[in-house]
Amino acid sequence: MSFNKKSIKVFAPATVANVVCGYDILGFAVNQPGDEVIMRFTDGKGMTISKITGDNGKLPLNPAKNTVSASVQHYLNHIGKPDVGIDIELHKKMPIGSGLGSSSASTVAGLFAVNSLFDDLLTNKALVPFAMKGEELACGYGHADNVAPALMGGFVLIRSYDPLDIISLPFPEDMHAAIVYPEVDVPTKDARQMIRSKVLLKDAVTQWGNVAGLVSGLFMKDYDLIGRSMTDILVEPTRSILIPDFAKLKSLALRNGAIGFGISGSGPSVFALTKDAGTAEKITKKLQQHLQSISINSLAFVSEVNKKGPIILD
Amino acid sequence: MSFNKKSIKVFAPATVANVVCGYDILGFAVNQPGDEVIMRFTDGKGMTISKITGDNGKLPLNPAKNTVSASVQHYLNHIGKPDVGIDIELHKKMPIGSGLGSSSASTVAGLFAVNSLFDDLLTNKALVPFAMKGEELACGYGHADNVAPALMGGFVLIRSYDPLDIISLPFPEDMHAAIVYPEVDVPTKDARQMIRSKVLLKDAVTQWGNVAGLVSGLFMKDYDLIGRSMTDILVEPTRSILIPDFAKLKSLALRNGAIGFGISGSGPSVFALTKDAGTAEKITKKLQQHLQSISINSLAFVSEVNKKGPIILD
Numbered sequence: 001m002s003f004n005k006k007s008i009k010v011f012a013p014a015t016v017a018n019v020v021c022g023y024d025i026l027g028f029a030v031n032q033p034g035d036e037v038i039m040r041f042t043d044g045k046g047m048t049i050s051k052i053t054g055d056n057g058k059l060p061l062n063p064a065k066n067t068v069s070a071s072v073q074h075y076l077n078h079i080g081k082p083d084v085g086i087d088i089e090l091h092k093k094m095p096i097g098s099g100l101g102s103s104s105a106s107t108v109a110g111l112f113a114v115n116s117l118f119d120d121l122l123t124n125k126a127l128v129p130f131a132m133k134g135e136e137l138a139c140g141y142g143h144a145d146n147v148a149p150a151l152m153g154g155f156v157l158i159r160s161y162d163p164l165d166i167i168s169l170p171f172p173e174d175m176h177a178a179i180v181y182p183e184v185d186v187p188t189k190d191a192r193q194m195i196r197s198k199v200l201l202k203d204a205v206t207q208w209g210n211v212a213g214l215v216s217g218l219f220m221k222d223y224d225l226i227g228r229s230m231t232d233i234l235v236e237p238t239r240s241i242l243i244p245d246f247a248k249l250k251s252l253a254l255r256n257g258a259i260g261f262g263i264s265g266s267g268p269s270v271f272a273l274t275k276d277a278g279t280a281e282k283i284t285k286k287l288q289q290h291l292q293s294i295s296i297n298s299l300a301f302v303s304e305v306n307k308k309g310p311i312i313l314d
Numbered sequence: 315m316s317f318n319k320k321s322i323k324v325f326a327p328a329t330v331a332n333v334v335c336g337y338d339i340l341g342f343a344v345n346q347p348g349d350e351v352i353m354r355f356t357d358g359k360g361m362t363i364s365k366i367t368g369d370n371g372k373l374p375l376n377p378a379k380n381t382v383s384a385s386v387q388h389y390l391n392h393i394g395k396p397d398v399g400i401d402i403e404l405h406k407k408m409p410i411g412s413g414l415g416s417s418s419a420s421t422v423a424g425l426f427a428v429n430s431l432f433d434d435l436l437t438n439k440a441l442v443p444f445a446m447k448g449e450e451l452a453c454g455y456g457h458a459d460n461v462a463p464a465l466m467g468g469f470v471l472i473r474s475y476d477p478l479d480i481i482s483l484p485f486p487e488d489m490h491a492a493i494v495y496p497e498v499d500v501p502t503k504d505a506r507q508m509i510r511s512k513v514l515l516k517d518a519v520t521q522w523g524n525v526a527g528l529v530s531g532l533f534m535k536d537y538d539l540i541g542r543s544m545t546d547i548l549v550e551p552t553r554s555i556l557i558p559d560f561a562k563l564k565s566l567a568l569r570n571g572a573i574g575f576g577i578s579g580s581g582p583s584v585f586a587l588t589k590d591a592g593t594a595e596k597i598t599k600k601l602q603q604h605l606q607s608i609s610i611n612s613l614a615f616v617s618e619v620n621k622k623g624p625i626i627l628d
Contacts, residue, residue, distance in 0.1 A: 025523045159527035159543060160520070167530050167539065198512045201548070206474070208522040209339045212529045213473035216481050219533040225481065229473060234515070 007040035008116050009314035012109035013153075013306045014094050015101035016177060016271050017145035020230040020262035021210035027101075027145035028155040029306035030177050033094035035102070036313065037068065037109035039117060042085035047073060054092030066090075067103050068110035071134035075114055078130070079121055086114065095299060098181045099265035101146030107134035108150040112310035124151040124309055125166060132164075146265065153309035155218055171305055172221040178258070178280035179301040180287040181269040182244055194238050207234050223259045223275055230260030230273070243268045244296055252286045277302060321354035322430050323628035326423035327467075327620045328408050329415035330491060330585050331459035334544040334576035335524040341415075341459035342469040343620035344491050347408035349416070350627065351382065351423035353431060356399035361387060368406030380404075381417050382424035385448035389428055392444070393435055400428065409613060412495045413579035415460030421448035422464040426624035438465040438623055439480060446478075460579065467623035469532055485619055486535040492572070492594035493615040494601040495583040496558055508552050521548050537573045537589055544574030544587070557582045558610050566600045591616060 013034040017027040042048065047063040063069035068090055076082050088110060096102045111127045111134075131147035148166050149156040155169040213229030216222075240246035240263060249270055253261040257279040258272035270287070274280040284300035291298045327348040331341040356362065361377040377383035382404055390396050402424060410416045425441045425448075445461035462480050463470040469483040527543030530536075554560035554577060563584055567575040571593040572586035584601070588594040598614035605612045 022522070022526065024519045025526060157523070157526050157530060159523050159530075159539075161523075165527070165542060167527065169530065195515065197515055199515050199518055201509065201511055201513050204513055204518040204521065204548075205338045207518065208336070208525040209471070209473045209475075211522040211526050212336065212339060212471050213479070213481065215526045215529045216471060216473075216483065216533070219530070225473075228479060234518075 007038065008113050008312060009036060009038045010109045010113040010116070010310055011036050011313050012105045012112060012150050012310040014105055014179075014301070015146045015149045016179070017101060017143075017265040018232075018235070018263070019155075019214065020232045020236070020260060021207055021214055022145075022157075023232070023235050024143060024145055025158045025211070026155070026214070027149040028171070028177075029149040029153050029309065030179065030301065030303035031306050032301055032303050033100065035093055035105040035109050036091040037106065037113050038089040038091070039110065039113040040087050041117065042087045044085040045083050046085065048087045049090065050087050051089040052092070053090070055090075055096060058096055059090070059092070065137075067134035067138045068106050070137050071107045071130050072110045072114045074130045074133045075111055075127070079118060081118075086117075095181055095183075097185060099263065099267045099269040100179065100181065101150060101265060103138035104131065104135060104146035104150050107131050107138075108147055108310055112151070116312060127151050128166060129164060151309050153306050155305065157215065169215065169218045170221070171218050172223065172275075174276055175305050176274045176277050176280040177301075177303055177305065178253070178272040178274055178283040178287075179264060179269055179303070180249070180271075180284055180291070181299045182291050183297045183299070184242075184244060184268050194242075195235055196238070199234055203233055207232070226273065227259035230262060232262060236263060239263055239267055243270065245290065245294060246270070248290060249287050252290055253283050256283050256286050258283055277304075321352065322427050322626060323350060323352045324423045324427040324430070324624055325350050325627050326419045326426060326464050326624040328419055328615070329460045329463045330493070331415060331457075331579040332546075332549070332577070333469075333528065334546045334550070334574060335521055335528055336459075336471075337546070337549050338457060338459055339472045339525070340469070340528070341463040342485070342491070343463040343467050343623065344493065344615065344617035345620045346615055346617050347414065349407055349419040349423050350405040351420065351427050352403040352405070353424065353427040354401050355431065356401050358399040359397050360399065362401045363404065364401050365403040366406070367404070369404075369410060372410055373404070373406070379451075381448035381452045382420050384451050385421045385444050386424050386428045388444045388447045389425055389441070393432060395432075400431075409495055409497075411499060413577065413581045413583040414493065414495065415464060415579060417452035418445065418449060418460035418464050421445050421452075422461055422624055426465070430626060441465050442480060443478060465623050467620050469619065471529065483529065483532045484535070485532050486537065486589075488590055489619050490588045490591050490594040491617055491619065492567070492586040492588060492597040492601075493578060493583055493617070494563070494585075494598055494605070495613045496605050497611045497613070498556075498558060498582050508556075509549055510552070513548055517547055521546070540587065541573035544576060546576060550577060553577055553581055557584065559604065559608060560584070562604060563601050566604060567597050570597050570600050572597055591618075
């Protein structure tokens, strides 16, 4: 193994988990927003975090408590280099607690960076379990529906968690996402705790019919089927309560050409899938205007479905 | 419209509903067994059933109570010919109450026959709601996971029941089914009543991960993924109690090359999917030998996945 790079700068993308009906098992990545990590070997022993920007001081600089360094440490232990000297700079370029896989983007950027420094010892898919350790630290449970698409790009199915079984799904080439983040606070842990632990079997049947329909629609590149399947009768009715004027935002998106609309991850971000960038732009504008009219600031992002996962910037 | 045929003989196939993880939403058809209907116009008014064979006297000859004639009557009402004279002969070529869609095969044969007599006024897919009326009469609820694959052939997804949304899925060309019917009695109504009405959300997540995996595996023609996804933690644990030595049959099938194994519909029939006919033959032999060793008679069927749905025999 050659330490052929002394420093590397990586971007990793935001992700939309659940995709309405696929609670805990589906997610996709977008081209923006995302986070950047600069990583370099040092002459010291162990990890340091020299800088974090864009987090308003929210994230810990202590390497044992930061999800990025904690995941990277798992990786280093795995490859038998637990004490190698590494410094991390984390540049948050997306809001924390937005439901867009913010912790996942940072963690994935860190893991992709360290794996690049070690000459791509592992595949991106093989990095998923390390990234899940970071999610456990950030959210209280080690889910994969953000980190897997952030690492692998595109649409991803987590068929099973035990054993971990991850499948890349196809999708229509031109599909775009319109994402709007209303600036209200919805911590992931609280959003999960609101969800009932038991559900009616008949409702579960309805849900897995839609999951099967969405997956079929992705394979068939059938926008109508994708849209018809983007229905969630189990989780959305509860989580949407935390999102200002959710029903209004949904009807605005669908009236303006969205093929489907829902909550991104645990919210409060919402997203629409569209057939093209223009429709996505129009939808973000309508949603932001409405949020402004009820005095809520928001951020908006329009992107293709990300096809690459993390990339090296420098 | 011309009454261009005075008489028609139709075969409609047996079907495997649920396909392990896809309770109420997935099913596929096989080439055998199946039922036959001979239908002819009469000079009289309304329907008659002149003959039923192979049912051991179990099925009603009264057209208002028989699922075949009742479904055909719905069709005739729909096309504005409620009083046309039609006679039906039903030849049961498969066991009743076997979990192989016996009532569905008869009903579908009848509907395909009457639609053929009326010059294919409706598509096979459009006949599904009429067949569901027959299922309601036979089983107490109007499910589609037998009648839709029996009418359309192949693998079928019922994405939604309200509104009805049916999707044909692809599958590996060479895939075969090994079906064994242990001759014990499991009425569909009882089999349904055993199932819990509430389930843990985390179990439902596991299940829809597998549903999504099975659908992906069918599109990708990936036998391994299909097999890994054929796991049912919600319904099989309960229903399998009614099937003699279910766990033993399962391990025998998997050890002898099955890619997946489970209960067909509400049982007691079991089925394995295989990559070829030889493996399917071997599995049915092993399963029948075991059942014989515990003094249970059985019937076995080996078939490709049916690609056509019902066919005209004469």
